[in-house]
Amino acid sequence: MSDPYRTLGIARTASEKEIKSAYRKLAKELHPDKNKDNPKAAERFSDVTKAYDLLSDKDKRAQFDRGEIDAEGNPLNPFAGMGAGRPGGFARGYGAGMGPGGPAGGGFRDREFGGFGADDVDLGDLFEGLFGGRSRAQEPPRRGGMGGFGTRPPPPPKKRGADIQYRLAVPFVDAAAGRDQRITLADGKAIKLKLPAGVEDGTQMRLRGKGQPGPGGPGDGIVMVEIAPHPFFRRDGDHIRMDLPITLDEAVHGGKVKCPTVDGPVMLTIKPGANGGTVMRLSGKGWTRRSGPAREDGSPARGDQLVTLEIQMPEDLDALKQRLGDWKDPANPRDRFGL
Structure with missing residues (x-):
């Protein structure tokens, strides 16, 4: 999922009501129970759910809009934005000119340091001069801090387990009165589920940690409520x-x-x-x-x-x-x- 707004088919200025409306429409259309022979629909249903989870959370939505997290909710590169005040700024120049096989005339040689080549300056000493501090001979190897130049990047965050989708059919009279329901999970355990006040057909409830296990912890259980019609109410x-x-x-x-x-x-x-x-x-x-x-x-x-x-x-x-x-x-x- 690259862009939650595009996934839900809404504008970045969409209101909470528009986000919720778009999600409900797609969730009903793509629900796995209605697309048992279409694995792509189940995959899109998962993407739509993740997009809604991010955009319905005001804090996460603001972080995504500011470019602090990606569409999965993971923090972006802490160096993102360095040199943003100039086209192809410092971070871009370093990546283009320093790496093996970088394009001729890119990076340090022509754009950032006025034509210094690999034979003109020791890059390690240059960075020491730019950022301050002792020379390499005086300073022990760096192993922490910001994960500075020359150190290994931090390991990627461990991925949580997948969410599990559930469908809960609720009698009309129980939904109206807000009576507790019971649901049996994928692991065979039955739990009591409290319906939210004002519950509607299509309401989704999240059960934290009731999904598939994963290296970063278990996913969640997503319960979609379906309210049965009544013969006279x-x-x-x-x-x-x-x-x-x-x-x-x-x-x-x-x-x-x-x-x-x-x-x-x-x-x-x-x-x-x-x-x-x-x-x-x-x-x-x-x-x-x-x-x-x-x-x-x-x-x-x-x-x-x-x-x-x-x-x-x-x-x-x-x-x-x-x-x-x-x-x-x-x-x-x-x-x-x-x-």
């Missing part, structure tokens, strides 16, 4: 909506009826003369909120359940017709439409 932001059928006599006379919620059934009081389409509110029976004061039991705050009444006519209308006789309702329910 539907999410509306922090609220949950549902349509509740009631009989004609319940609408006319009113009364108490059972109403399902994600926490179990509750009794709902219907007022006499209730109309179809009336929306009733069950406070605190909705989706967990990302922010807001916690409930008395310490659980996250939640939205409401919004119940829309639907008047259901009886299947056998004969008895109803006999009771109504010739009676007709004098009201015009369509009057507000100008009809």
Whole structure:
């Protein structure tokens, strides 16, 4: 992965929301479970995840933008930027003219030191003069410090193990109420997983150190949450909506009826003369909120359940017709439409 911005297909000025949106779109498109016969998709999925991990971290993103770390999050060459104030500056001149087989006329000979050749000056003494300090005869061999000229470069950082991707199917009612889930990892161990407040379909959770082992430590486990649809509940932001059928006599006379919620059934009081389409509110029976004061039991705050009444006519209308006789309702329910 060379550039996380290019990997996600976004501009360097992208907002956090744009980064997250681009990642979710690519993650769903490239998920290994949807591309079992396409190994390149799995490889791209890994690159996309790494790019999102870097850019979603404000500190790492700033370090990358300043050129302090690479796309993998590793520190760049500590000498990067030396001589940046002039084209082909000091660091570039040293690399071009000093190495064996360097291009003719490059490096020290023509660009940096006004034409000194290999026979004109001892380069070791020259660097001593430039950077100060004793001569080689007076100074013991250097083995530390900045890893100065002539010393071995520091060993590359040890690579961490690969991340492991998991998919967690969560029932709608559990996601709404924020109930803990269990997931079995690749090593066979089952752990309890706490869902974040306001969890959404496609939310990714990182399990530190639960990936493949590696010389630099284990990778992470990446859990993608998939919320199952429900036959009659539907999410509306922090609220949950549902349509509740009631009989004609319940609408006319009113009364108490059972109403399902994600926490179990509750009794709902219907007022006499209730109309179809009336929306009733069950406070605190909705989706967990990302922010807001916690409930008395310490659980996250939640939205409401919004119940829309639907008047259901009886299947056998004969008895109803006999009771109504010739009676007709004098009201015009369509009057507000100008009809």
